[in-house]
Amino acid sequence: MEAAADDDVGSRDHVGSLERGLAVMEILAHHPEGMTLTEMAEEAGLTRAGARRFLLTLAATGYATQSGRLFSLSPRLLTVARTWLGGASLWTFAAPIMREVAAKFDEACNAAVLSGEDVVYVARIPGRRILSVALDVGTRLPAYCTSMGRVLLSGLPADELKTFLADATIERRTPKTIIGRAALGKAIDKARADGFAIVDEELELGLRSIAVPIADRAGRTVAAINLSTQSARFSVEAMERDILPVLRRAKERVEEFFFV
């Protein structure tokens, strides 16, 4: 049973019964086969009378069901969760997370999905610095030379990636653009192995970005988030050292919104 933040427990702003009731609900979640009153009392550290009250209240409110001596969760929790998730898009939920990332580094934090040979921006938290590339939700950029594109491509099935590498339109945009298809394949493989990609002035001189993939519960890469910076601000090394851990944490938090 996870403890609440310590400094709130003794406070008059705290409802201990709610906390204990939620803990009982969580214990039920760990026991889909059902639990008896005595088992719950032991596991929750409550008296039988106390555990019984919480179980009966969860049953009365529809969160649990009682069958003989066994209490178990009901699908109401799913209904509530579904209502919540269905009320807004993933990127609405992700926005506060991305906002924290953007604010921490004062740079733009973006999200994109793969569409054909492009990435399409699906969310964008501007930084305070002006980047020359005008970006907004809906903007398309070529996948091959963008950090988000690189990690998205790394999540493609092998045959699809092979087709992409064979067929994609690949042009030199800066002296640093990787235009060799074999070298690009290697860069994508590296992104897959690393779990991130840094694109260093391949799209545009002065522009450097780092991206991580967003995977659903089945492990499929469905989106990417990145931080775009002016290359004068962060070296490649600093990106990996300073930005990557933050971006990874954001990735994990966004992924919590995927259910299956």
Add this chain to the structure above:
Amino acid sequence: MEAAADDDVGSRDHVGSLERGLAVMEILAHHPEGMTLTEMAEEAGLTRAGARRFLLTLAATGYATQSGRLFSLSPRLLTVARTWLGGASLWTFAAPIMREVAAKFDEACNAAVLSGEDVVYVARIPGRRILSVALDVGTRLPAYCTSMGRVLLSGLPADELKTFLADATIERRTPKTIIGRAALGKAIDKARADGFAIVDEELELGLRSIAVPIADRAGRTVAAINLSTQSARFSVEAMERDILPVLRRAKERVEEFFFV
């Protein structure tokens, strides 16, 4: 806000604070954009001080987050739900529901999925009456002449159903078996339009069954449940009048365990 069962509210076995806290959580679920304290107090029918306590407790326990004046749910609810669902199979959760159906009619209630040209039994609640067909989890029966097969086939994409109708092994098992491929196609179309299928002595004389499809949140038919009876017990008309509503209710309850 849904009321708890009235006869529990005044009881000493009831924890009102838990109930009110869960109600606050549900209201948050309807407001993914976040809510202020005053909005919550109004909607929950609480004083500001009361609403504030519940919100702060939900935040302290990790179920909600506070950003300035806005409170919103956190993904912890998803984590709990995921833990619960991940701890057992769908058919474990469905078993009590199917057991109620079986007990109501004293007949076997079964669940199956489509596998190739067959249905495979994935769950089975026996009735008290002995049916001559020995069935157990894992049993395969031909899809074309079973009620569950019929509704499962009705959920196939058109091209797959066309292939099935063209290629499937179809044999006469009783004088009532539909063996004409066009007629079978029509029966499957009828199952799709009706949302259920009755198979009347097509598999075996003396055996009649009625099935409904189980669909996931995207509307894809992924399984079926049925009630198998001796044909002497229930006429086709009685099945549709008496069993179908019960089976439909069970379908709805089982479908609540699908998240997306």
Add this chain to the structure above:
DNA sequence: AACATATGTTCGCAATGCGAACTTTTCTGA
């Protein structure tokens, strides 16, 4: 049937959560 175990019930009581009132902060419009 006897016994052990688990659950249900009761009720005195104290602690927990209540809300009203006051204070502080934030927002809005001129």
Add this chain to the structure above:
DNA sequence: TCAGAAAAGTTCGCATTGCGAACATATGTT
């Protein structure tokens, strides 16, 4: 920028709510 309105935060007396111990009943096991 300032004044006023609105919203949120804080305090604390108090009553009601939830507590647990003890007893009663039901269920399971040998």
